Structures are given as C-alpha cells and as structure tokens.
Amino acid sequence: MVTIKDVAKEAGVSVATVSRVLNENGYVGADTRKKVMKAMANLHYSPNEVARSLYKRESRLIGLLLPDITNPFFPQLARGVEDEVNKEGYRLLLGNSDEDVQKELDYIQTFVQNNVVGMVSATNTVDHELYNALQLPLVLLDRTTEDYPSVYSDGREGGRLAAKTILEKGARHITLMKGPAHVKPAQDRYKGAMEMLSEAEVDFSVFSTYSYSFEDATSWAKELFTKYPDTDAVIASNDIVGIAVLHEALKRGKRIPEDVQIIGYDDIPQCSLSYPALSTIRQPAYEMGRQAAQLLIKLIRKENDVDKTIQLPVQLVERSTTRKE
Amino acid sequence: MVTIKDVAKEAGVSVATVSRVLNENGYVGADTRKKVMKAMANLHYSPNEVARSLYKRESRLIGLLLPDITNPFFPQLARGVEDEVNKEGYRLLLGNSDEDVQKELDYIQTFVQNNVVGMVSATNTVDHELYNALQLPLVLLDRTTEDYPSVYSDGREGGRLAAKTILEKGARHITLMKGPAHVKPAQDRYKGAMEMLSEAEVDFSVFSTYSYSFEDATSWAKELFTKYPDTDAVIASNDIVGIAVLHEALKRGKRIPEDVQIIGYDDIPQCSLSYPALSTIRQPAYEMGRQAAQLLIKLIRKENDVDKTIQLPVQLVERSTTRKE
Known part of the structure; x- marks a missing residue:
C-alpha cells in the first residue's frame, strides 16, 4: 500500500x-x-x-438536491449554498430531481454511498419515511415543514404584498395566477394574495397554471388575455411567467403600466433586463442558500441552541410595470 | 466491521x-x-x-468545474452533463471557479481527494502543468486547446454569422462589442465578426467589455450609445449584454429593429422573453454538455477510436431585433 x-x-x-x-x-x-x-x-x-x-478525517461532502438548475431561481440558491459550504471546507454533490420521486431516491442513494455528512433539499417530494431513516443532518431549502430544519422566505406575506401593491395602485380587473399545485411555496403566495384580494372590495379572476417552464409561460400568457381580455393587473406566479405576460401584453398593443400592471415573484436577475423592467416581490435567494448551508453545518457539528426554522423576509421591488402613484 | x-x-x-x-x-x-x-x-x-x-466498485464521481452557474449560459450546459452522466450511473461533484486560479486549484484538490474518475472543465484557467500531472480523463467544455479532448461550438463561424446577418440587413453604423479578453470563446466570435466586417465595405466601431455580469451589462449599454449615438446595429458580446443594449435603446426612444438592430450570442432561454424578442446566434449548450459527458465516459472506459475534438455547429435564430428583409 x-x-x-x-x-x-x-x-x-x-x-x-x-x-x-x-x-x-x-x-x-x-x-x-x-x-x-x-x-x-x-x-x-x-x-x-x-x-x-x-487521519480519521470525515467526509466533507454535502448533497444538494434541486428541482432543476435551469430554472433561473435556483442558480442563485445553489451559489449561496456552495459559497458557504466551500468557505467551511465542505464540497457539494449536486442533483436535479425534476420533481421526480424515483430520481430523488436515486440521488439520495448516491449521496449515502458517497458518505455525505449532510444534505440540503429544495425538492417538493420529501419522503418522510426515507428522510427520517437516513439519520443524516438535513435542511429543507425554499420549503418548510414542522418535521425538519428549514430555511425559506415568507411566501404568505409575499403573496399579500403583491396583491396589496396592485390594489393600492388602482387595479379594477385583477387576474391572479396560481402556480403549480405541488409546489408549496407557490401555494403559500397564492393563499396570501387570495386573502388580501378577498378582504378588498374588488372583482378578480384566478388563472391556474401547472409549471414554471419558459414554453408553458408563453402559452399561458396568450390564454390569459384571451380568457380575460379586460385584465388591467396581473399577479404572476413567478417572474418568468410575469415576463411572458408582459411580452404578450405589449404584443397586444397594451401600454405598461397604464393599461396593464404586472407584478412578478422571486426577483430573478432577468427582471431588471425586461423592458419595461418588471416590478416584483424579492426572495433573497442567495442569502437563503447561504443560511441553509450555515444551518446544516451547525447541525453537522452538533452545535447547541441552533434555530432550526429560519424564515427570511420578502420585499417589494418597484420597477416599471406597476404605476408610480 | x-x-x-x-x-x-x-x-x-x-x-x-x-x-x-x-x-x-x-x-x-x-x-x-x-x-x-x-x-x-x-x-x-x-x-x-x-x-x-x-465489490471493487470504482468511484462513480465526476467533477464538473464551471466559471459561474449564475451566468444563464451555464445551467443548460450543466444539465446536459448531469443528465448524461446520471444515465450512465455516474454522479457530479460541482464547483464554480469564478475564474479564480486558486479556487480552481482548491476544487481540483477536492475532486482528487474524493477519488473522481474524470473531470469536465469549462473554466478559462486551465493549468497545463497540473492538469497533465493529474492523469485523470479530462474533457474541456466550451473551450478547446490542442492538448486536451474538448467539446465546443464554432465561435469563429458564430461571429462571422452574426456580422453577416447584420450586414445583409443593411446596417450602416455598426458597433461590435468585444467580450472579456481572458474568455477564449468570446475572442473567437469577436475574431469571426471582425473578419467579416473587415471584408465588407462598411465603417464600424469596436466597444470593449471585460465581463458578462448583469450589472456591468447595463452600464456598457449606456456608455455604448453615449460614445456612438449613431449606432444602427449592435453585435453584442452575448445575450445578456444584447438584452441590456435592447433595453437602453428602447429607453432612448429608438425603434427596434427600424432604428437599431441587435444580435446576441448564445440563445439563452431568456431571449424569447425579451421584447422585442432577441435575434441571436445559438450555441447548443445542453447538447454540448451532453456530448462532453459522453466523451468523458468513453475516455474513462478506455474505448478505442474516440473522436477527442468535437466541434458543434452554431445557428442563426432570427427573432424581432433584426430586420425581416
């Protein structure tokens, strides 16, 4: 040897x-x-x-499970996790689950086989039986349940804030887009917006969607204006969808924000590159990733008095798709 | 035990x-x-x-080094690599080097320590001495040198195609944006465009840039129109920069494509969400990632007659920022 x-x-x-x-x-x-x-x-x-x-050196690998790195929200999240684990001498094994339970199981198996010392999971398919059995430190990212440590942003408040903004700016025919049913954060923001709209004296329509893909976003935007041609404000399910709606509204000759106001969700970097630039609710994605990694490392090191549920605040970012008054 | x-x-x-x-x-x-x-x-x-x-099972880990996953070109590339290695039973260790030699060295060290069986590198800082010494199967992705197996797209031709398109559509005051000096593919496309412009009877200006970040892109776009207010066509260094130029042109009240034509590079998913949608030169990012993984796996398996230099074609994608005639 x-x-x-x-x-x-x-x-x-x-x-x-x-x-x-x-x-x-x-x-x-x-x-x-x-x-x-x-x-x-x-x-x-x-x-x-x-x-x-x-040297009895322990493995320094941490597993990171994401739904799909090509969704522009996740690279920021992943960089936050990576920069923090890297700083502390750990390295990342990456897996994209595509929200497929079988694929998630495959990745977790590989993580175990490669002796990871902990795992950050941002998927929607947490299998409690399996996750419990693994007895590995685990942090849920961009999701929360009472059963596991988690770092997420306040989706309910985000939804309320999006609706409140639109209401205050004088919208009369609001369309609220509902994100995919299996994505919990999408449902939280939907509920928040729904609460706020229900409290107000205003008519509104709900438009259901089932994915966040670029291709689907474009066809929903078309369908939305066909179904609800009077729409003067759209609360989009996320920024990608919001930008698609903006694009479709401009194609139909509508002035933004005079004829139609649009508010997105996430504040992906592309928002400031749309024209007009998209107003949105900001999730601190990089910071969420960073704090999830910090929390996981504390759990790996068995530190005491660790706050296991970290909710980060969201924030309105006013750009040019909402009115100024 | x-x-x-x-x-x-x-x-x-x-x-x-x-x-x-x-x-x-x-x-x-x-x-x-x-x-x-x-x-x-x-x-x-x-x-x-x-x-x-x-079981004498070998490690099934493959290291992937990227410059920065938050640049929208790289998630597609990474997914291509991941999907292919995953299909063949391998897993990915991910590192973002931020084009920092020290960070790259750190990651490679961890890859070695974790017993990776091969490496895909898309960074600009290939240290020949080190890479040779590692004696690991290695594939360069989105770069090429004569010394290593590589998968890349034809940047020279891409640059020529961008310039040719702009020339054919009757531009008179062209501004050619030059990408970061240390990024080889950026220089290839610059050279290609420069060749084509030099062959034509046309005046043009060159505008130098040194990064691809969102923030920088916005300030370059401003500077470009201040320096060259007569510009009626911009060959952008990539799509992010192209979208920033588009945004700035619209702000200045210019009609697109009547007053200013713009052509990007890469065909990131965001192109079709800009308004007007950005015309661009498409690099097949996902396919590049997939083929790099395939090539690496062939090298790991010591297959014979493997083509070690794979150049993929680029393609003009005409959208709405270039004229139709």
Whole structure:
C-alpha cells in the first residue's frame, strides 16, 4: 500500500507538508501543493484510505438536491449554498430531481454511498419515511415543514404584498395566477394574495397554471388575455411567467403600466433586463442558500441552541410595470 | 466491521438484494430499496468499504468545474452533463471557479481527494502543468486547446454569422462589442465578426467589455450609445449584454429593429422573453454538455477510436431585433 511517506518522498517535501495538503489546514504554497497532488496522482495514492485510516478525517461532502438548475431561481440558491459550504471546507454533490420521486431516491442513494455528512433539499417530494431513516443532518431549502430544519422566505406575506401593491395602485380587473399545485411555496403566495384580494372590495379572476417552464409561460400568457381580455393587473406566479405576460401584453398593443400592471415573484436577475423592467416581490435567494448551508453545518457539528426554522423576509421591488402613484 | 450480511439481516432481505442496491444493477422495487438504505443508515454501514473491498466498485464521481452557474449560459450546459452522466450511473461533484486560479486549484484538490474518475472543465484557467500531472480523463467544455479532448461550438463561424446577418440587413453604423479578453470563446466570435466586417465595405466601431455580469451589462449599454449615438446595429458580446443594449435603446426612444438592430450570442432561454424578442446566434449548450459527458465516459472506459475534438455547429435564430428583409 502506498503511504503518506511515499507521497512525501515522491514530491520531495516533508510528511507534515503532505499532511497539511490532505487536511487542508496550515499554509501550503500553490507550487508545493501541486507537487503533492502530482505525487499522489503518480503513485495512484488513494486519499480515501488516508481519510479513514490515517487521519480519521470525515467526509466533507454535502448533497444538494434541486428541482432543476435551469430554472433561473435556483442558480442563485445553489451559489449561496456552495459559497458557504466551500468557505467551511465542505464540497457539494449536486442533483436535479425534476420533481421526480424515483430520481430523488436515486440521488439520495448516491449521496449515502458517497458518505455525505449532510444534505440540503429544495425538492417538493420529501419522503418522510426515507428522510427520517437516513439519520443524516438535513435542511429543507425554499420549503418548510414542522418535521425538519428549514430555511425559506415568507411566501404568505409575499403573496399579500403583491396583491396589496396592485390594489393600492388602482387595479379594477385583477387576474391572479396560481402556480403549480405541488409546489408549496407557490401555494403559500397564492393563499396570501387570495386573502388580501378577498378582504378588498374588488372583482378578480384566478388563472391556474401547472409549471414554471419558459414554453408553458408563453402559452399561458396568450390564454390569459384571451380568457380575460379586460385584465388591467396581473399577479404572476413567478417572474418568468410575469415576463411572458408582459411580452404578450405589449404584443397586444397594451401600454405598461397604464393599461396593464404586472407584478412578478422571486426577483430573478432577468427582471431588471425586461423592458419595461418588471416590478416584483424579492426572495433573497442567495442569502437563503447561504443560511441553509450555515444551518446544516451547525447541525453537522452538533452545535447547541441552533434555530432550526429560519424564515427570511420578502420585499417589494418597484420597477416599471406597476404605476408610480 | 458491519458487513453486507448485517445490512441484509437488518433490512430483512437477501444479500443479493443489498448487492443489487449497492451496485445499482438489476431491478429492486422502491420499497425494498428504501429498506436497504435505512438499514445501511441504522448500522452506520460505510459504503466506501464495500466499494473498495467487497465489490471493487470504482468511484462513480465526476467533477464538473464551471466559471459561474449564475451566468444563464451555464445551467443548460450543466444539465446536459448531469443528465448524461446520471444515465450512465455516474454522479457530479460541482464547483464554480469564478475564474479564480486558486479556487480552481482548491476544487481540483477536492475532486482528487474524493477519488473522481474524470473531470469536465469549462473554466478559462486551465493549468497545463497540473492538469497533465493529474492523469485523470479530462474533457474541456466550451473551450478547446490542442492538448486536451474538448467539446465546443464554432465561435469563429458564430461571429462571422452574426456580422453577416447584420450586414445583409443593411446596417450602416455598426458597433461590435468585444467580450472579456481572458474568455477564449468570446475572442473567437469577436475574431469571426471582425473578419467579416473587415471584408465588407462598411465603417464600424469596436466597444470593449471585460465581463458578462448583469450589472456591468447595463452600464456598457449606456456608455455604448453615449460614445456612438449613431449606432444602427449592435453585435453584442452575448445575450445578456444584447438584452441590456435592447433595453437602453428602447429607453432612448429608438425603434427596434427600424432604428437599431441587435444580435446576441448564445440563445439563452431568456431571449424569447425579451421584447422585442432577441435575434441571436445559438450555441447548443445542453447538447454540448451532453456530448462532453459522453466523451468523458468513453475516455474513462478506455474505448478505442474516440473522436477527442468535437466541434458543434452554431445557428442563426432570427427573432424581432433584426430586420425581416
């Protein structure tokens, strides 16, 4: 078996230096580090053995399950998680579940097989039986249940705020878009908006949607104005859908925000690039990712007095698709 | 030491079933699989040991290095890689380098420590000395050099096509935006466009930029029209920048495409959501990711006669920011 001494000899450095590289502690210059890594590669030295037998270093892998990284809300979330785990010396195994229970199960199995020390899950298909059995520190991100530690933003309040904004700006024929039924945060914001609209003396229509994909968004936008041609304000289920509605309204010759006001949800980076720029309710995606990672690391380290349910505030971002008065 | 027999006993299934779960071959029902995974977790069974000593199963981890997943071009690329490696039973370790050599080195070190069997790298800071020394199968994605297997799209041709399109549509005061100097694909498309413009009898200006961030894009768009107010066509360095230019032109009361034509690059999903929708040169990002993963897996499996340099074609996507005639 190749030992750490062999690696030190091959690299022409001390055993202590190899140890510092392996344990990622203490200062090692970039050139020296490369030498050690080369020596490890040349000798086909298996760091797993070191990790277990020589240094008892635990795995530093954390699993991150997302629904789909190509939905523009999730890259920000993922970067927040990655930057924070990276800072603390952990690394990310990434999986996109596509909201498919079987795929999620596959990924969790691989996470277990690769000895992850914890998991962040932003999927909608949390299987309690399995998650409980795994006995791994787990943080739900962008979702919450009473059963698990979680980091999320206040969707109910976000929905209320979106509706309140539209109401205050004098809308008369409001269309409220309802997001996919299986996405809990979408339902929270829908409920919040519905509450607020129901409290007001105003007529409104509800328009149901079942995904957040770019293609679907475009066809919903068309359908919305066909079904409800008098709509003068749209509370969109998220920003992608909001931008599609904006686009469709402009195509139909409507002035924004004079004829139709639109408010999105999430504040993805693309909002400020739409024209007119989309008003929206901001979720602090990067910060949510960061705090989920922080919470998970506290749980991995078995710290005491950890706040296991973290709700972050949402915020109105007024751009140009809502009226100024 | 906990053995596979203990796991089988705890789960109430046969050893063969546990083996099928561990090796991910043969059919195992979801419920049975959960039982086995629970048993593994309950017994603190370390699958690494199995992997090495019982089944000689190799690591199935592949490292993916990206510049920054929050740039909308990369999620598509990453999904292509992930879907393909996933199909073949491999899993992805993800790292964002932010084009920082030190960070890249850190990630590669972790990849080595976690025993990855191969690596896909889409960064601009390939350190030949290190990459050679690692002796790991490696595929460059969205970049190419003669030294490594690579999958990329034809940037030179893409630049030529963008310029050709603008020229044919009667532009007279063209501004060509040059992307970041350290990003090779940006330079390729710049060169292609420059060649085509130089061959034509037309005046044009070059406008230099040094990043692709959303914030920078907005300020460049302003600066561009201040410096070159007569611009009637912009060849943007990518879609994000193109959408920012579009936005700024509309703000200044210019009609699109009558007064100003704009062509982007990449065909990120957001193009069809801009208004007017952005004409662009399409890179097949998802397909590039998929083919990079396929190539890497062939290299890992030491297949013969593998084509190690794969150039995918680009394509003009005409939307509404270029004239119809």
